[in-house]
Amino acid sequence: MTVSLSRRSLLGRGAAGAAAIGAALAPAARARECGALAPGRKESLYGPDPRTAHLVFNENPFGPSPKALEALAEASTQGAYYQGKSVAYLAEMIAERHGVGPEQILITNGSYEGLTALGLAYAKKGDILGPELFWDSTALFVENNGYGRIVRAPMKGKLEVDLAALEARVGEGTGMVHIVNPNNPTGRLIDPSELRSFCTTVSPKTMVLIDEAYIELSDDPDGNSMMDLxxxxxxxxxxxTFSKIYGMAGLRVGYAIGPAEVIQRAQNFVVSSPNVAGISAAIASYDDEAFLKTSKSKLLQARQMIMEGTKAMGLDPLPSQTSFVFVDVGMDADAFRARMAEKGVVIRGKYGEHTPYSRVSCGYAEDVKRYLEAIPYAMEA
Structure with missing residues (x-):
């Protein structure tokens, strides 16, 4: 059976995703009256409510970089025009850094669109195979709209990705393997040597997609990456993505790097072009090492606060190599989220059957402090 793909059908089937986003934002709505404006913050149409400790979507509040902001101001004067040669320029920058050709780069409006395009392209060949827990929003888009199916392998130990279980499920009906490393929502990093061995064994049979959205926040970004493969x-x-370490979630720039034929296949499923504002900021900040160092330092400081603070209260946070922590709070994570919202703290609820695990993002130190101070109240329920 041939499935028709059109812009109208893609947009028309987004009700489930909109409902999910609404559910995630509901605690923020309840939290709005729970605090005063923090020093240095103001009301804005474009960001979270400044009265809340917004620790829910893994955004980086320390970006964009000053260089990105300058570029945005300049690019806005050319907003009447499409991107010109800016997308190709950014692709060349990325290709040069990683030692590949520009034809191996796919730049999209956030990594979401690129991941979705890859999912749509390879679901035509077979199932999307992934672990039980991974950032599966793009794979779910493919599945929920009838374009393919997700097959999940169970986790092992304390929510670690089980590469052996994934490999055992690879077969003729597998269209692609989708792994997020470091993992979202668990925050765990897969041992790089084990992941390289897995990719080397499996990739001759099917395409392997490694989403490295948080790799720059790991202890050894180059050593942990699969770019060498x-x-x-x-x-x-x-x-x-430029959403995390670069602090540009709202500017929507992501990219994929792979074999030229795979990139071309995915390009056929991209339905929009990158925006001038985001591309200008990405070009300006891509090599801004001073900003990246500061950004990472602040996020890791917040992560350390969360790890130490939750452990001190007897909770069990998983090891994290990302800008968030997955904490076993010992109670229903949705109930925990609702209680935290009463104190103006906005976090994620439960993931599937892993009821006691709650994900909290790293952000401003004062927001993390507010999160930690609210935990005893939330656990009184």
Whole structure:
């Protein structure tokens, strides 16, 4: 059976996603009356309510960089026009850094669109295979709209990705393997040598997609990345984003790096073009090492506060190599989220059957402090 793909059908089937976003934002609505404006913050149409401790979507409040803001101001004067040669320029920058050709780069409006395009392209060949827990929003888009199916392998130990279980499920009906490393929502990093071995074994059978949205926040970004396999010509795609370490979630720039034929296949499923504002900020901040160092330092400081603070209260946070922490709070995570909202703290609720695990983002130190101070109240329920 041939499935028709059109812009209208893609947009028309987004009700489930909109409902999910509404559910995630509901605690923020309840939290609005729970605090005063923090020093240095103001009301804005474009960001979270400044009265809340907004620790829910893994955004980086320390960006964009000053250089990105300057570029945005300049680019806005050219807002009457499409992107010109700016997208190709950014692709060349990325290609040069990673030692690949620009034809191996796919730049999209956030990594969401690129991941979705890859899912749509390869679901035509077979199932999307992934672990039980991963950032599956793009794979769910494919599945929920009838374009393919997700097959999940169970986790092992304390919510670790089980590569052996994934490999055992690879077969003729597998269209692609989708792994997020470090993982979202768990925050765990897969051992790089084990992941390289897995990719080398599996990629001759099916394309392996590694979403590295948080790789820059890991302890050894270059050593933990699978970019070396892309350079070696393996059937592996690495996805990255400017949303996390660069603090540009609202500017929507992401990219994928892989074999030229895979990138071209995915390009056929991209339905929009990158925006001038986001591209200008990405070009300006891509090599801004001073900003990246400061951004990472502040996020890791917040992560350390969460790890130490939750452990001190007898809770059990999983090891994290990301800008968030997955904490076993010992109670229903949705109930915990609702109680935290009463104190003006906005976090995620439960994930599937893993009821006691609650994800909290790293952000401003004062917001993390507010999160920690609200935990005893939330656990009184």
């Amino acid at each position: 892309v350079r070696a010509g393996q059937n592996v795609v690495v996805a990255r």
